[in-house]
Amino acid sequence: MNIQLHSIDYVILIVYFAFVLGIGWALKKFMKTSSDFFLSGRAIPAWICGLAFISANLGAQEVIGMAASGAKYGIMTSHFYWVGAIPAMVFVGVFMMPFYYGSKARSVPEYLKLRFDEKTRTFNALSFAFMTVFSSGISMYALAKLFELLLGWNFHVSIIVSAVIVLVYIYLGGLTSAIYNEVLQFFLIVLGFLPLVLLGMKDVGGWHALVDKLNGVAVSSGFAPGTWTQSWSHTGSPSANPMGVEWFGVFMGLGFVLSFGYWCTDFLVVQRAMAADSMSAARRTPLIAAVPKMLFPALVILPGMIAIGLHASKGGFLPMGADGKPDYNMVIPSMLVKYFPPGMLGLGLTALMASFMSGMAGNVTAFNTVWTYDIYQSHINPNQPDSHYLKVGHVITVVGILISIACAYLASAFNNIMDMLQLVFGFVNAPLFATFLLGMFWKRSTGHGAFWGLIAGTVAAGLHWALTVPAGTHHWIKGGCLGVVHTYPVEMAQNFWAAIYAWTVCFVATIGISLATARTKSDDELKGLVYSLTPKIVDHHEPWFKRPATIGALVMLGAIILNIIFW
Amino acid sequence: MQLDIRYPMGFLFGFLGLIITVYGLLTKHLTLGININLWWGLVLVVFGAIMLLLARAGKARTP
Numbered sequence: 285m286n287i288q289l290h291s292i293d294y295v296i297l298i299v300y301f302a303f304v305l306g307i308g309w310a311l312k313k314f315m316k317t318s319s320d321f322f323l324s325g326r327a328i329p330a331w332i333c334g335l336a337f338i339s340a341n342l343g344a345q346e347v348i349g350m351a352a353s354g355a356k357y358g359i360m361t362s363h364f365y366w367v368g369a370i371p372a373m374v375f376v377g378v379f380m381m382p383f384y385y386g387s388k389a390r391s392v393p394e395y396l397k398l399r400f401d402e403k404t405r406t407f408n409a410l411s412f413a414f415m416t417v418f419s420s421g422i423s424m425y426a427l428a429k430l431f432e433l434l435l436g437w438n439f440h441v442s443i444i445v446s447a448v449i450v451l452v453y454i455y456l457g458g459l460t461s462a463i464y465n466e467v468l469q470f471f472l473i474v475l476g477f478l479p480l481v482l483l484g485m486k487d488v489g490g491w492h493a494l495v496d497k498l499n500g501v502a503v504s505s506g507f508a509p510g511t512w513t514q515s516w517s518h519t520g521s522p523s524a525n526p527m528g529v530e531w532f533g534v535f536m537g538l539g540f541v542l543s544f545g546y547w548c549t550d551f552l553v554v555q556r557a558m559a560a561d562s563m564s565a566a567r568r569t570p571l572i573a574a575v576p577k578m579l580f581p582a583l584v585i586l587p588g589m590i591a592i593g594l595h596a597s598k599g600g601f602l603p604m605g606a607d608g609k610p611d612y613n614m615v616i617p618s619m620l621v622k623y624f625p626p627g628m629l630g631l632g633l634t635a636l637m638a639s640f641m642s643g644m645a646g647n648v649t650a651f652n653t654v655w656t657y658d659i660y661q662s663h664i665n666p667n668q669p670d671s672h673y674l675k676v677g678h679v680i681t682v683v684g685i686l687i688s689i690a691c692a693y694l695a696s697a698f699n700n701i702m703d704m705l706q707l708v709f710g711f712v713n714a715p716l717f718a719t720f721l722l723g724m725f726w727k728r729s730t731g732h733g734a735f736w737g738l739i740a741g742t743v744a745a746g747l748h749w750a751l752t753v754p755a756g757t758h759h760w761i762k763g764g765c766l767g768v769v770h771t772y773p774v775e776m777a778q779n780f781w782a783a784i785y786a787w788t789v790c791f792v793a794t795i796g797i798s799l800a801t802a803r804t805k806s807d808d809e810l811k812g813l814v815y816s817l818t819p820k821i822v823d824h825h826e827p828w829f830k831r832p833a834t835i836g837a838l839v840m841l842g843a844i845i846l847n848i849i850f851w
Numbered sequence: 852m853q854l855d856i857r858y859p860m861g862f863l864f865g866f867l868g869l870i871i872t873v874y875g876l877l878t879k880h881l882t883l884g885i886n887i888n889l890w891w892g893l894v895l896v897v898f899g900a901i902m903l904l905l906a907r908a909g910k911a912r913t914p
Contacts, residue, residue, distance in 0.1 A: 295870065296867055296871070303859055303863045314854075471864065471898075475891075479887060625882060626878070627880075630871075
């Protein structure tokens with residue numbers, strides 16, 4: 285596929301870049317302390333943090349990937365939103381933010397240090413730091429690859445240009461710059477992709493015509509009609525739906541373990557809430573983010589459903605992949621070419637570019653903070669004046685971007701190394717939520733319990749991988765290298781169950797080891813860090829729209845209604 | 852906050868909207884019978900204007 289850009293499209297792209305860099309420049313004079321640079325001086329209003337919270341997560345892999353899943357699996361993909369995101373976002377806002385924000389920890393690993401001990405913090409900080417530069421490199425690689433394919437742009441030039449732009453605006457304006465640009469990117473993504481969906485819906489002939497076409501797709505793939513337009517009805521058995529998962533795996537693996545593990549403990553998103561200007565704003569950040577998150581399936585999944593519907597009825601809508609199936613990753617690019625004339629095409633591509641850069645910038649800001657506070661300040665060079673850490677922050681931003689570039693080239697040369705690393709990060713992440721849950725809600729849990737529980741959970745995830753395989757795969761990277769105890773219908777089911785096992789092992793091991801070891805922190809030291817030892821927040825005098833619990837309940841209600849409508 | 856994000860946002864979307872609207876008026880390209888450049892350009896202009904109005908209202912409230 286080749287897209288011809290006109291000069292108007294380049295003008296739009298350049299105007300956007302000018303604004304992005306301009307915002308960094310305008311914020312430069314406010315970056316006086318390390319807290320300004322890493323935490324935005326804790327001075328950002330709730331709505332800005334909320335939109336940045338969602339935007340940092342909305343990388344382009346998500347936009348492209350969710351549209352691909354929409355075509356491949358239909359509306360079941362929305363489980364990643366209504367089950368796999370909203371409940372966890374409500375939980376972190378209502379129940380966990382009081383400890384993150386109230387403890388004055390500057391990062392998620394630092395919370396672990398305050399609550400447990402140094403070794404737990406360091407384990408989390410190191411794995412997180414590796415993971416973020418690696419993800420940022422992957423974003424860069426994906427961007428360069430896509431633009432090479434679509435526009436014929438030089439791979440190296442794309443990498444360098446995107447890296448330099450992200451570097452400049454973060455170097456100048458720190459976290460504030462990243463957050464402001466994420467808000468800009470949020471609106472750009474919505475305003476750039478919404479007309480695509482509207483035109484697609486018009487083309488397909490409205491919702492009922494789409495359901496009709498998708499029933500055809502379902503039947504011709506050997507499933508019951510409605511499989512593509514009903515999210516729960518066909519999850520009784522893994523073989524009844526194209527995703528190959530059953531409701532329990534979705535509910536527990538995705539909805540509980542994976543989603544809570546990500547939204548409640550990943551510093552990349554939590555950092556946006558920590559930058560808020562008050563406790564109330566910090567708690568409302570994920571709740572405000574949950575509202576657009578809930579509606580995003582219409583923006584990112586629906587295009588995939590439209591594309592496959594049109595592809596099935598008219599043919600030729602999507603290009604064919606090497607395996608003889610439609611190339612699902614081309615949903616968004618195909619629609620851009622088909623529906624957008626020069627002008628709008630520039631806007632659409634700018635939105636795509638923006639989503640790549642927001643994903644990258646989010647990783648870089650989280651990385652430089654964790655590196656500076658949790659690794660450099662605590663292990664390498666403590667007790668320096670604040671100005672020293674500000675300088676280190678600047679330097680490490682450059683270094684982080686350089687490592688990301690190296691990762692991008694590594695990804696282009698050795699696909700296996702990338703798969704391997706992703707696998708290992710999966711093992712480390714799966715059990716994390718158990719540690720935080722016990723840390724925040726059970727004062728008896730100890731540092732040894734948390735650390736060894738985490739290790740046990742990580743090992744459990746690794747063992748699960750080594751003993752199971754998804755059906756029909758033979759490569760060692762998919763698992764089963766120590767023998768095959770169980771065969772899952774698809775890789776996704778394997779992932780969901782790996783998470784369930786890892787979490788359970790970590791949860792049980794942490795409790796067991798905690799009970800066997802002595803507490804090292806007194807009740808007084810744990811004040812503000814553990815639920816039972818922290819004074820309750822009273823907000824009865826606030827109007828309802830400023831009370832996190834009320835907003836959280838409304839958001840949950842919205843998610844439940846959406847699940848029922850598209851049952 | 853030090854810099855009200857609604858100003859740059861208002862200017863960016865207003866400006867992009869203007870460019871796209873004018874381009875739509877000049878080229879008259881139709882997608883499914885719609886001049887999408889013209890109409891969506893206008894949507895962007897309105898969005899930009901709302902952002903600028905909100906920024907001004909916000910400034911008036913906090914002296």
